[in-house]
Amino acid sequence: MEQLSKIGRYNFLAEPFHCDFSNHLFMGHLGNHLLNAADFHSNERGYGMNYLNTVNKTWVLSRLAIEMEEMPKAYDRFFVETWVDCAMKFFTSRNFKIxxxxxxxxxxxxxxxxxxxLDTxxxxxxxxxRNGLVNKYIEEEYLCPIERPSRVKMLVKSEPIRSIETYYSDVDVNGHINSVRYIEHVLNLWDLSWYKEYxxxxxxxxxxxxxxxxxxxxFYLEQNEYSVFNVRITKSNADEEEKEVCRCSLLFVKRD
Structure with missing residues (x-):
């Protein structure tokens, strides 16, 4: 297989029905674009889902941090650049530039x-x-000047502020709740009036x-500072005790 460039670059459109009241792309849809770019990049280079599914394996997202100066507006065409800057035995680190x-x-x-x-x-x-194929595509020099995802710390568990059921449209190709659906559910913890200001x-x-x-x-919510919040999400069902599934941290800033 011919070796491609280490950095992939993919074209996207901020479709109007993927935008919020302010005419800017929803964070959840941006998250989908980032994950699509990661999928395109890894598939083109031979270690993506297309190959992994033939050997009963798949990629799963462990951590994600998105830091934005501005969101694309409706009908804006934009690019997502993506590259892997580190590969270890059980994890890889992948960056994005929008x-x-x-x-x-x-x-x-x-x-x-x-x-x-996929079984275990x-x-x-x-x-x-593929004999460590991913190592051929490590790019350590291209700049991604934001902090890595951190360990979100929360205090003693209180009562949840919201509980929701999960349904067909929450499930992705891996058979579990879609990574981006968690993001969308978390962002719904604040109402429209908040987003008009922040x-x-x-x-x-x-x-x-x-x-x-x-x-x-x-959903459990803690406020660290005036516009910094941490969220813990747990799952519960009739067969198991309540169990944590993910944690989030959000930084809001005042709109101009």
Whole structure:
């Protein structure tokens, strides 16, 4: 296989029905574009889902941080650049850069991915796949100047502020609740009046366990500073005790 460039660049459109009241792209749809870019990049280079599914493996998102100066507006065409800057036995680190046609940088993203066996759901050695092919595409020099996803710390668990059921449209190709659906559910914890005053500067999410259709998701919220919030999501069902599935951190800034 011919070796491609280490950095992939993919064209997207901020479709109007993917935009919010302010005429800007929803954070959840931006998250989908980032994950699509990651999928395109890894598939083109031979270690993506298209190959992994033939050997009963898949990629799962472990952590994601998105930090934006501005969101694309409706009908804006923009690019997502993506590259892997580190590969270890059980995790890879992948970066994103969101830019427009003129080179204006909307923002950046950083993510951590694991590879799992589809039957056992346990991590597998990434460096054993195709003799460590991913190592040929490590790019350490290209700039991604945001902080890596952090460990979100929360205090003693209180009562959930919201609990929701999960359904068909929450489930992705891996059979569990879609990574971006958690983001959308978290952002719904604030109402429209809040978003008229505040912009999401940075969003972080760390995935702890899988949840599935039929699980109830419970949301716990803590406020660290005036516009910094942490969220814990747990799952509960008739067969198991309540279990944490992910944690988030959000930084809001005042709109101009």
């Amino acid at each position: 830019i427009d046609e003129s080179g204006f940088v909307y923002g950046y993203g950083k993510s951590v991915w694991a590879m799992i066996d 759901r346990q991590p597998v050695d990434i460096l054993m796949v 912009f999401i500067k940075r969003f972080e999410i760390a995935y702890v366990a899988e949840s599935h259709q039929g699980d109830k998701l419970n």
